[in-house]
Amino acid sequence: MSDMIEIRNLTKRYDGAVAVEDVSFTVESGQIAALVGTSGSGKTTLLRMINRLVEPTSGQVLIDGEDSHSLPGYLLRRRIGYAIQGHGLFPHRTVAQNIATVPRLLGWSADQIRDRVDELLNLFQLDPDAFRDRMPHELSGGQQQRVGVARALAAKPDLLLMDEPFGALDPVIRAKAQDDLRHIQRQLGTTLILVTHDMEEAVTLGDRIAVMDKGRLVQYGPPSEILTAPATPFVRDLIGMRERPFHLLSLTPAHAIATEGEAPGAPIARDASLREALAECLWSGRSAVPVEGGGIVTLAALQAHAAPTARAAE
Amino acid sequence: MGRLDRPGLLFALIGLAGLALPLVQFKPNRIVLGEGVALWSALPWGLPLAVVLAAVLVGGCWRIGAGWRLAAALAALVALVLALGASAGHLTPPDNTLARVSPATGFWLATLAFALMLADAITRLRPSLAMRWLLLGLAIGLVVAALASGIVDGISVMREYEARRDIFLREARAHLLLAFGSLGLALLVGLPLGVALYQARGLRRPVLSVLNILQTVPSLALFGIMIPIFGWIAANVPGAAQAGVAGIGVFPALVALFLYSLLPVVSNTLTGLNGVNPATREAATGLGLTRVQVLSSVLVPLALPVLLAAVRIVLVQNIGLAVIAGLIGGGGFGTFVFQGLNQTAMDLVLLGALPTIALALVAGIALDLLVEATSRRPKGA
Numbered sequence: 251m252s253d254m255i256e257i258r259n260l261t262k263r264y265d266g267a268v269a270v271e272d273v274s275f276t277v278e279s280g281q282i283a284a285l286v287g288t289s290g291s292g293k294t295t296l297l298r299m300i301n302r303l304v305e306p307t308s309g310q311v312l313i314d315g316e317d318s319h320s321l322p323g324y325l326l327r328r329r330i331g332y333a334i335q336g337h338g339l340f341p342h343r344t345v346a347q348n349i350a351t352v353p354r355l356l357g358w359s360a361d362q363i364r365d366r367v368d369e370l371l372n373l374f375q376l377d378p379d380a381f382r383d384r385m386p387h388e389l390s391g392g393q394q395q396r397v398g399v400a401r402a403l404a405a406k407p408d409l410l411l412m413d414e415p416f417g418a419l420d421p422v423i424r425a426k427a428q429d430d431l432r433h434i435q436r437q438l439g440t441t442l443i444l445v446t447h448d449m450e451e452a453v454t455l456g457d458r459i460a461v462m463d464k465g466r467l468v469q470y471g472p473p474s475e476i477l478t479a480p481a482t483p484f485v486r487d488l489i490g491m492r493e494r495p496f497h498l499l500s501l502t503p504a505h506a507i508a509t510e511g512e513a514p515g516a517p518i519a520r521d522a523s524l525r526e527a528l529a530e531c532l533w534s535g536r537s538a539v540p541v542e543g544g545g546i547v548t549l550a551a552l553q554a555h556a557a558p559t560a561r562a563a564e
Numbered sequence: 565m566g567r568l569d570r571p572g573l574l575f576a577l578i579g580l581a582g583l584a585l586p587l588v589q590f591k592p593n594r595i596v597l598g599e600g601v602a603l604w605s606a607l608p609w610g611l612p613l614a615v616v617l618a619a620v621l622v623g624g625c626w627r628i629g630a631g632w633r634l635a636a637a638l639a640a641l642v643a644l645v646l647a648l649g650a651s652a653g654h655l656t657p658p659d660n661t662l663a664r665v666s667p668a669t670g671f672w673l674a675t676l677a678f679a680l681m682l683a684d685a686i687t688r689l690r691p692s693l694a695m696r697w698l699l700l701g702l703a704i705g706l707v708v709a710a711l712a713s714g715i716v717d718g719i720s721v722m723r724e725y726e727a728r729r730d731i732f733l734r735e736a737r738a739h740l741l742l743a744f745g746s747l748g749l750a751l752l753v754g755l756p757l758g759v760a761l762y763q764a765r766g767l768r769r770p771v772l773s774v775l776n777i778l779q780t781v782p783s784l785a786l787f788g789i790m791i792p793i794f795g796w797i798a799a800n801v802p803g804a805a806q807a808g809v810a811g812i813g814v815f816p817a818l819v820a821l822f823l824y825s826l827l828p829v830v831s832n833t834l835t836g837l838n839g840v841n842p843a844t845r846e847a848a849t850g851l852g853l854t855r856v857q858v859l860s861s862v863l864v865p866l867a868l869p870v871l872l873a874a875v876r877i878v879l880v881q882n883i884g885l886a887v888i889a890g891l892i893g894g895g896g897f898g899t900f901v902f903q904g905l906n907q908t909a910m911d912l913v914l915l916g917a918l919p920t921i922a923l924a925l926v927a928g929i930a931l932d933l934l935v936e937a938t939s940r941r942p943k944g945a
Contacts, residue, residue: 303850324852326852327850332850332851333847338843338845338847340844340862341866351853352851398847411850
């Protein structure tokens with residue numbers, strides 16, 4: 251895979267105070283990178299330097315090998331999707347007008363824009379005829395969030411930046427929104443960099459996790475590596491001792507460790523995570539659950555997978 | 565009975581006091597103080613009318629439907645104006661051109677009472693926005709019709725008008741020029757200044773403080789200060805006098821009104837822009853709108869109701885303040901007010917004051933309706 255985004259020695263100082271200090275990492279095309287950290291860790295500043303809402307003090311961002319400074323900032327931003335917490339929809343514009351913002355700026359024809367708006371509304375499970383002409387305040391929180399992401403994707407950007415995109419949603423809607431985002435991202439092949447303070451969200455969504463602390467990048471790697479080999483005490487604290495095994499289990503789908511055999515009771519979905527399999531075992535008092543499409547997952551296998559040693563051996 | 569209507573009770577007290585006091589003043593000529601004449605002695609049909617009007621006022625103390633209230637108040641106002649006009653013809657001897665009949669305390673109080681009753685009834689009916697525009701148009705139409713029909717031509721104010729028809733039109737134009745011209749200038753300078761202060765946080769305090777001080781200078785003092793300053797400039801700066809700069813006249817009046825308008829325009833622009841949800845602004849920039857596009861297609865449309873509120877404040881304020889321009893030769897309705905004060909001719913004062921009040925009322929109501937129409941959309945979100 252090609253390197254879509256390469257961040258080189260990016261630094262931002264405000265009047266001598268360091269916000270981001272010498273951060274470098276790359277994100278491969280079509281992957282999701284989650285920037286995690288406490289508030290004030292510099293993760294949002296880092297994100298905003300990628301589309302130059304914040305100009306770096308020093309360092310470079312290469313997008314497909316091209317320096318982000320080869321374009322004026324506003325033209326660069328029209329090529330990069332951007333969605334934020336609280337969606338930021340324009341309250342005086344309809345849903346369709348909101349989604350059409352960037353295509354309109356790029357001078358698409360009216361027909362092209364209309365087709366694209368309908369396509370996106372369908373993609374986000376919003377009936378175009380019912381939602382096209384609504385105003386943002388007439389939507390629920392989850393619908394507003396989806397329109398905000400649809401607007402960010404309208405001009406088919408290769409790169410999408412998201413700042414706490416699910417921060418304003420309640421937990422039930424959030425889980426569904428994360429699922430949908432993951433699904434749509436895989437379908438479109440968009441590279442995604444998202445900022446979150448929630449390690450669970452980072453583990454659920456990220457192909458790579460970048461942990462930020464006091465403006466520095468303290469660890470960058472796949473979720474399993476972050477969970478099993480935290481680079482500093484700060485990373486370990488961020489993961490949370492009590493949550494570690496469950497995060498780890500949530501990374502693997504049930505079918506991946508299914509073994510031959512028979513187990514009683516209702517089966518779980520092939521793509522259900524091991525965490526869900528464990529919950530099902532505990533709740534129904536079974537020592538194994540069947541997986542849809544054949545095979546079973548046993549409590550012993552789950553136990554083996556919830557420990558870091560098992561990972562290291564893989 | 566327990567069905568007493570409190571506002572109605574208040575209107576009745578004011579109105580009954582008005583009916584008891586003299587309706588008009590009869591004066592042998594325009595300068596001397598005249599004697600008051602009550603409604604029942606001013607007209608042959610004065611007594612029955614007084615009884616009917618009193619009945620309407622007393623009836624309004626009970627909770628009757630707002631529709632009835634509105635109709636009764638409107639009819640009473642029309643009747644009062646008709647009575648005023650008719651009393652002039654009845655009281656003035658046929659061949660006397662010096663005698664004057666002018667509205668007195670009773671007329672104004674009774675008019676106030678019925679006007680309040682009318683406004684109260686309209687509020688209770690909760691008319692739609694379109695209906696309120698229609699009502700405003702209707703009210704203007706009724707006043708114009710009453711003036712044009714000639715029924716009040718015998719009243720002293722109208723006779724002052726008759727003697728100054730041409731000057732009146734000229735001063736009306738001057739007044740409108742002062743009020744709208746200063747508003748235009750204030751918007752031209754104040755909107756960009758407000759936007760600049762929105763972007764440059766550090767400048768806000770010093771600039772707003774200066775504007776605040778300007779706003780605090782009493783209007784007469786400000787007009788006074790202008791005279792020597794602009795007089796000096798006109799005399800000493802080449803070309804200034806030719807460009808219209810002068811110590812007295814329209815120029816200093818316009819400048820003073822403009823200075824008074826700056827604070828409301830600038831501070832409302834700032835408030836309106838600051839009221840836009842930061843997430844909305846952030847998203848606009850993040851999606852690739854240029855600075856100008858963020859301003860023109862997101863910030864200004866969302867701040868529009870607050871901007872229109874500034875226009876309302878400034879327009880109503882300047883229509884009133886423009887009267888003082890009459891003192892320094894700036895023209896406008898103030899000319900009549902100050903002439904009238906000098907000559908102790910109260911009718912002439914009214915000729916300046918009444919159109920000023922009417923203008924301010926119409927401008928205020930019209931802009932209120934406009935503000936409401938634009939803020940129907942939800943804010944923030």
